Each structure stands twice: as structure tokens, then as C-alpha cells.
Amino acid sequence: MNAKTTSTFPTAALIGGDWVTSSKTFPVYDPATGDKLADVPDMGAEDACRAIDAASKAFPEWAAKPSKERAQILRRWHELLLSENEALAQLMTAEQGKPLTEARNEVAYGASFVEWFAEEGKRAYGHTIPTTASARRFITIKQPIGVCAAITPWNFPLAMITRKVSSALAAGCTIIVKPSEETPLCALAVAKLAVDAGVPPGVFNVITTLDAAGVGKALTADARVRKLTFTGSTEVGRILYRQSADTIKKLTLELGGNAPLIVFDDADLDRAISGTMASKFRNAGQTCVCANRILVQAGIYDRFVTALKKEVAKLTVAPGRDPKSTVGPLINADAVAKVKSRLADATARGAKIEVGGTPDSHGALFFTPTILTGVKPEMQIASEEIFGPVASIIRFETEADAIRIANDTPYGLAAYLFSRDIGRAWRVAEALESGMVGINEGLFSNEVAPFGGVKQSGLGREGAQEGLEEYLETKFLCLGGITD
Numbered sequence: 001m002n003a004k005t006t007s008t009f010p011t012a013a014l015i016g017g018d019w020v021t022s023s024k025t026f027p028v029y030d031p032a033t034g035d036k037l038a039d040v041p042d043m044g045a046e047d048a049c050r051a052i053d054a055a056s057k058a059f060p061e062w063a064a065k066p067s068k069e070r071a072q073i074l075r076r077w078h079e080l081l082l083s084e085n086e087a088l089a090q091l092m093t094a095e096q097g098k099p100l101t102e103a104r105n106e107v108a109y110g111a112s113f114v115e116w117f118a119e120e121g122k123r124a125y126g127h128t129i130p131t132t133a134s135a136r137r138f139i140t141i142k143q144p145i146g147v148c149a150a151i152t153p154w155n156f157p158l159a160m161i162t163r164k165v166s167s168a169l170a171a172g173c174t175i176i177v178k179p180s181e182e183t184p185l186c187a188l189a190v191a192k193l194a195v196d197a198g199v200p201p202g203v204f205n206v207i208t209t210l211d212a213a214g215v216g217k218a219l220t221a222d223a224r225v226r227k228l229t230f231t232g233s234t235e236v237g238r239i240l241y242r243q244s245a246d247t248i249k250k251l252t253l254e255l256g257g258n259a260p261l262i263v264f265d266d267a268d269l270d271r272a273i274s275g276t277m278a279s280k281f282r283n284a285g286q287t288c289v290c291a292n293r294i295l296v297q298a299g300i301y302d303r304f305v306t307a308l309k310k311e312v313a314k315l316t317v318a319p320g321r322d323p324k325s326t327v328g329p330l331i332n333a334d335a336v337a338k339v340k341s342r343l344a345d346a347t348a349r350g351a352k353i354e355v356g357g358t359p360d361s362h363g364a365l366f367f368t369p370t371i372l373t374g375v376k377p378e379m380q381i382a383s384e385e386i387f388g389p390v391a392s393i394i395r396f397e398t399e400a401d402a403i404r405i406a407n408d409t410p411y412g413l414a415a416y417l418f419s420r421d422i423g424r425a426w427r428v429a430e431a432l433e434s435g436m437v438g439i440n441e442g443l444f445s446n447e448v449a450p451f452g453g454v455k456q457s458g459l460g461r462e463g464a465q466e467g468l469e470e471y472l473e474t475k476f477l478c479l480g481g482i483t484d
């Protein structure tokens with residue numbers, strides 16, 4: 001069947017298959033212009049409970065569906081996401097600010113998870129286990145964990161939802177999503193396409209709210225919610241981890257990072273530069289896998305900085321809808337203030353702004369791409385996520401120094417290294433305390449690979465076979481009385 005839909009996207013929340021409005025609403029703004037795009041319902045804890053009711057009611061039937069039938073619905077959803085790519089990308093750029101090319105890529109990336117999990121859901125295999133006693137046989141089966149809740153961020157307003165929802169749905173779970181208050185429109189658009197694709201009422205619910213803490217409490221306190229999946233800051237992750245303790249929820253947490261990107265003397269300079277540009281400046285530096293500390297070895301340092309300056313000069317700061325834009329606005333005034341204060345701290349402690357370092361004339365939320373040298377590990381800019389278009393460069397001497405500096409952080413999400421020496425690349429990749437390592441690559445996230453962090457960057461993995469497993473329980477069946 002050919003999936004069909006219209007390009008008009010909703011501004012109401014979705015509970016139990018109904019588009020629900022509320023007397024209380026909150027506005028959504030375009031960060032490039034400050035214009036209001038829409039008002040969406042400002043829902044509360046009671047609405048979250050209604051969504052849990054709906055998800056609980058829908059669970060038995062969805063869980064009992066053969067995985068092949070769930071896969072057919074997910075495949076239609078995938079098709080709709082792709083056929084609506086342009087409309088979704090325009091909406092994303094308006095709501096979140098990223099350049100249109102990046103928004104189009106995010107739609108394709110977000111849709112790829114739906115396709116992957118449509119396929120992978122059919123492979124939720126259990127095991128047969130060789131017995132320890134002649135009268136007994138052992139097998140395991142995989143079952144969906146139950147009702148899930150997802151709390152998602154604004155930086156990938158579509159992909160962070162499809163990555164979570166498609167894995168949950170493929171496993172046979174139902175879900176309630178609370179999107180970021182900055183980007184609820186993408187979440188609602190994605191949900192509408194899921195409904196159009198045939199996802200039954202109550203299987204996928206969306207609660208929009210300004211009261212993230214109140215709704216977060218309602219979702220974590222309810223014992224019917226068996227799993228919480230969260231992408232956002234480590235600070236909020238800790239709160240949700242604590243709140244989930246009482247009901248012993250299963251958790252997937254994708255939290256903050258402080259990614260090192262290490263360039264060794266033996267690196268291919270062009271590759272290192274293109275990898276750094278891709279990792280650092282995508283989404284105006286607002287991703288949890290952005291290179292936060294660029295560690296460059298003394299022998300290549302000067303050449304690297306000169307070449308990076310040349311590339312940064314080619315970036316075009318402009319509203320995302322401008323086809324020439326490669327760096328859009330930051331998400332809000334707090335984000336701009338954070339970048340400014342980190343730069344001020346770094347320069348006060350001796351770092352040097354080589355390029356940029358100032359707000360950009362396109363509007364209040366635009367910031368010029370910046371290169372900062374002479375960065376020391378103890379500066380705030382090297383110990384916390386920058387979340388802005390600032391390339392922060394640290395010089396190092398030896399491989400051991402690089403590993404020590406790279407690992408000297410409570411975070412461990414992404415890391416990158418550039419070297420032509422295969423022994424070194426392998427050695428350093430093993431030594432880095434992170435969930436993912438890009439070796440001579442600045443971009444690596446995709447649907448077939450496990451995404452996630454170690455240390456205080458989180459728990460669990462999304463995407464890949466591991467991503468499905470997160471929504472499944474293993475049940476052991478022991479069959480006795482085989483012999484007379």
C-alpha cells in the first residue's frame with residue numbers, strides 16, 4: 001500500500017489517538033527571527049496520567065501483534081517520513097534553526113531508524129539452552145517490557161524521537177513522548193505521520209508541556225511505566241535516574257559529552273580538518289557528540305590551526321532557510337550567554353581567540369564561528385560542553401598525554417582520533433573512555449551502530465541490535481517432565 005498524507009502538521013497533543021487541545025498553551029518561536037510559529041497545549045501531570053492510561057490500554061493488543069504486522073506499520077511510517085522530507089525539514093529549520101541541508105539529512109537519518117527497527121523487530125530471538133538435566137529443557141523468549149516514556153531534546157527534534165519510538169514500537173511496547181518545549185512541533189508532525197501510517201490509538205502518545213519537571217515526575221512515579229528513555233543533560237538525567245528508583249524502571253540515558261578529538265602528528269591533515277569541521281560545526285556546535293576539546297600534537301599544531309582557519313572562513317552564518325547557510329542560530333538566549341561566558345572564562349585564563357568570538361549581525365541568537373587556541377584542560381570551556389560554534393584547541397606532546405587529557409573528564413560519549421598509524425589508532429581507540437570512537441572520521445552515527453556513552457554520559461545504547469534489546473525482557477522457560 002502506498003502511504004499517503006497531507007503536509008499540514010498538528011499543534012495539538014496526542015493522547016489515545018485523539019488530538020487534544022488545552023486552555024493553557026505556550027508559544028513556539030523561530031530562533032532565527034523570534035517570530036511565533038504556533039501555540040501548543042501546555043499539559044500537566046494529569047494529562048501525563050491520561051497518556052499512561054491510554055498507553056497501558058493499548059499495550060496488550062500491540063504487544064500481541066505478530067512482529068511482521070508491526071513491521072508493516074513501521075515501514076509505512078518510514079515511507080511517510082521520507083515522502084514528507086521537505087515539509088518536515090522546513091518545519092525543523094523554522095522551529096530549531098539548523099540549516100535546511102542539515103534538516104533534510106536529519107529527516108533521512110531519523111527515518112533510517114524506523115526502517116531498521118521495522119526489520120530488526122522481526123529478529124527478537126530467544127535461545128534454546130543445552131540442558132543440565134535429562135528431564136528438563138530450557139529456552140528463553142523475548143517480550144516487550146511494557147509502557148515506556150521518552151523525554152527528548154531540541155537539538156535533533158525529529159531523530160531523537162524516531163530513534164526511541166521505532167525501537168519501542170518494534171519491540172511491542174507502547175510509548176508516551178514528552179518533547180522539548182523548544183521543539184514540540186517536529187514531535188507532533190512525526191506523531192501525525194505515525195498515525196497516518198496506521199499506528200493504533202494509544203500506542204504512541206505525545207504530551208507537550210512547559211512543566212517538564214511536573215510531567216517528568218508523573219511519568220517516573222507511575223509504576224505502569226516500565227522504562228524511561230531520556231536524551232538530554234547529565235544534570236536532568238541524574239534527576240530522572242533518582243526519580244525512577246522507587247519503581248525500579250529500566251533506563252536508557254543519553255546524556256552530555258565532552259568529546260575529545262585528537263589529531264596526531266602522523267594524521268592526514270585534510271582528513272583531520274574535514275573531520276573536525278563536520279564534528280564541530282554541525283548544528284552550530286549543538287550536539288552531544290560535537291568535538292568539545294580538539295587536542296593537536298605539537299608537530300602538526302601550526303599547520304592544523306592555519307588550515308582550520310581557512311575552512312572556518314568558508315562557513316556562512318545565516319538563517320537556516322537561506323540555502324547558503326551552514327551555521328544557523330543557537331537555540332535560545334541562554335545558549336548564547338553560555339557560549340559567551342565560557343569564552344570569557346577561557347580568555348581571562350590566557351586562551352586566545354584566533355577567529356570569531358563575537359555575536360553575529362544576523363540576529364540575537366547568531367554567533368560567529370570561533371577558533372580558540374591556548375586552551376588548558378582546567379578551563380571551563382574544556383571541562384563542560386560548549387554547545388556552540390567554538391573550536392577549542394589544546395596542544396599536546398605525546399600519545400600518553402593525549403590519552404590522559406582525553407580521559408580526564410566524567411563524561412564518555414564520543415571521541416575522535418586522526419592518525420595514519422594503524423597500531424596507534426587501535427591502541428588509542430581502546431584506551432579512550434568513551435562509548436564511540438571515530439577513527440579518521442568526524443561523523444559516525446547511523447541506525448545500524450550502537451549509540452551511547454560510558455561514565456556519566458549515560459546508560460544503554462540506541463540504534464543497532466542493542467537498541468531493540470533495550471525494550472525487551474528476557475523470559476526463561478524451564479520445561480520439566482520430559483522423561484517418564
Ligand code: ADP
Binds near residue numbers: 153217
Ligand atoms: P538541554 O539543556 O539540552 O535543553 P535538558 O536536559 O534541560 O537539556 O532538556 C532535555 C529534555 O529534558 C527536555 O525535553 C526538557 O524539557 C526535559 N527536562 C528538563 N528538566 C526536566 C526535569 N526536571 N524532569 C523531566 N524532564 C526535564
